[in-house]
Amino acid sequence: MSGPSGLRGLRGPRLALIFPGQDARHPGMGRPWADSPSWFLAERASEVSGHDVAGLLLDPVHGADGANHPPRTDGAQIATFVLEMVILADLRRALPAAARPLVCAGHGLGEYSALVAAGIIGFDEGVRLVAARGKAMQESSLAVPGTMAAVQGLAPEALERAAESVREAGGRVWVAHLDSAQQTVLSGDPASVARCRTLARELGATGILPVPLGGAFHTPLMAGATAALSTALAATEFHRGSAPVVANADARPHHGPDGWPGLLERQLTGPVRWADSVRTMADDLYCDMFVEVGPGRSLTALARQSAPRVTRLTISEPGQLPAVPRTLVRSAA
Numbered sequence: 001m002s003g004p005s006g007l008r009g010l011r012g013p014r015l016a017l018i019f020p021g022q023d024a025r026h027p028g029m030g031r032p033w034a035d036s037p038s039w040f041l042a043e044r045a046s047e048v049s050g051h052d053v054a055g056l057l058l059d060p061v062h063g064a065d066g067a068n069h070p071p072r073t074d075g076a077q078i079a080t081f082v083l084e085m086v087i088l089a090d091l092r093r094a095l096p097a098a099a100r101p102l103v104c105a106g107h108g109l110g111e112y113s114a115l116v117a118a119g120i121i122g123f124d125e126g127v128r129l130v131a132a133r134g135k136a137m138q139e140s141s142l143a144v145p146g147t148m149a150a151v152q153g154l155a156p157e158a159l160e161r162a163a164e165s166v167r168e169a170g171g172r173v174w175v176a177h178l179d180s181a182q183q184t185v186l187s188g189d190p191a192s193v194a195r196c197r198t199l200a201r202e203l204g205a206t207g208i209l210p211v212p213l214g215g216a217f218h219t220p221l222m223a224g225a226t227a228a229l230s231t232a233l234a235a236t237e238f239h240r241g242s243a244p245v246v247a248n249a250d251a252r253p254h255h256g257p258d259g260w261p262g263l264l265e266r267q268l269t270g271p272v273r274w275a276d277s278v279r280t281m282a283d284d285l286y287c288d289m290f291v292e293v294g295p296g297r298s299l300t301a302l303a304r305q306s307a308p309r310v311t312r313l314t315i316s317e318p319g320q321l322p323a324v325p326r327t328l329v330r331s332a333a
Contacts, residue, residue, distance in 0.1 A: 015101045016287040017088070017117050018303070021108030021272075022073070022213055024296040025080045030057025032317045038089035041123065045082045048124050049131040051075060053082050073141060073214050074134035077109050081130045084113040084294040085123060087315055091293060094321040103253060103285050105246040105277050107177075107299060108218065109133075111267060117293075120241035120256040132232035133268075136225035137215060143224055146216020148176060148187045149197055153206025156184045156275075162199040166192050176218035177272045180305040187216045222269050229268060233261040251276035253285065274299075275306045282307035289313060 033039065034057075045053040056079035092099045106114035109130065116126040151159055156178050163173045163186065173188030173196045186193050186200075197208050216222065238257030246253050249266040251273040281287045289311045292299045297314040304312065314320060 013097055014286055014288045015097055016281045016285075016290050017098060017101045017104045017114065018290055018292050018299050019084050019104075019106035019110030019113035019117070020080075020292065020294045020296060020299050021106070021110045022076050022080055023108075023211055024294055024298055025076050026295060028058060029295045030054070030079070030083050030086075033083065033086050033090075034058060036086055036090050036318070037093075038086045041085050041089065042082050044123070045078065045085075045127045048127040049078055051078050051131065053078055057083055072134075073138040074131065077134035077137075078127070078130050080109060080295065081113055081126065084110065085116060085126070088113070088117055088293050090318070090321060091291070091315050095291075098291060101243050101291075102287055103244050103246060103281055105281060106248075107274055108248065108267070108272050110294065110299075111245070111248055111264070113294070114245045115241075115256075115260070118241040118243040118245050118256075120239055120245060120260065121236060125236050129229075129232050129236060129264075133225070133229050136228035137217065137222060137268075139228075140222050140224035141215030144216065144221045145190065146188060146219070146221050147190045147193050148185055148211035148213055148215075148217065149193055150177075150179075150183055150185045150209045150211050151197070151200045151205050152183050152208070154184070154200055154203055155181070158203050159184045159186070159196075159200060159205075162203060163188075163196050165199070166196050171195060172216075172219075172221060174219045175271055176216075178275050179272075180275045180278075180302050182305055183302070185211055187211075187219045188221065189216065218267065218269070218271055220269050225268055226265055230261070230265060233264060236261075246277045246280050248272040248274070248277065251280050253280065274302060278303050278306040282310050291315065 042054045104114035104118040171192035173192035176187035177185035244253035247263045291313045
């Protein structure tokens with residue numbers, strides 16, 4: 001189930017905090033949180049990154065045609081990360097157990113939020129890394145244009161074989177997100193993705209939707225962003241942390257500090273193994289609640305597909321902050 005009622009009756013919940021990625025971003029997503037006591041984090045992020053983070057969170061982006069358009073990758077990433085940090089801080093006031101999660105994980109960009117939530121990196125370090133990552137990915141996408149598409153109703157193995165056949169013919173397309181048994185995301189150059197989409201329909205895909213992120217993320221076409229990210233990672237201090245983070249690259253829990261620079265570099269050019277990450281948290285670490293922290297509820301929906309028995313809670317607006325039962329407060333103390 002999803003919602004505050006999912007907290008009732010729990011004793012000492014084994015929480016997994018999960019954070020969505022850039023594709024969860026939407027115009028004006030910070031407006032419901034502008035009066036939050038944690039909004040100062042947006043101002044702090046602006047000082048650290050040089051971006052007008054509050055402006056990115058509060059205002060839709062209009063083009064010359066008057067319609068809303070997604071912001072550049074660098075702006076979208078820093079805005080999404082900071083909003084997740086604002087929501088997390090408010091959540092921890094309402095739900096003390098969220099300050100002591102069993103494990104954290106994030107989808108793509110959300111992995112950086114997970115690292116902060118777990119205490120493996122600090123907030124300022126997270127801002128600097130996300131700013132560097134977003135800038136590098138923006139520049140790489142301009143140099144090597146790409147696109148992404150979510151394929152539904154087709155086994156990941158079948159889609160991978162289709163992508164491999166396109167690559168064998170000289171194309172550049174890969175599986176970028178292994179989200180669930182029902183959804184896999186393609187990424188690559190536009191022509192190759194279009195060819196793979198056609199093959200997916202022929203193989204019986206029930207739906208194919210564009211993923212408007214502005215580049216071929218989580219593929220070798222992002223290799224141009226690796227050097228800048230590596231430099232930022234080398235300047236970052238990683239800590240042991242209070243909880244492990246399940247990495248996108250291998251779907252295994254890592255406490256840090258060792259290994260994270262390499263894992264984050266691999267995530268840039270390799271697939272997000274999200275379905276396996278959910279199963280690691282549910283089956284290997286025995287989590288009994290997934291708490292999605294950030295805009296939208298995409299990860300909650302994916303968790304339902306991969307771990308249907310685990311309780312789910314979505315926190316994307318202030319009204320979803322739970323009224324914590326006294327028994328839960330005592331168990332978390």
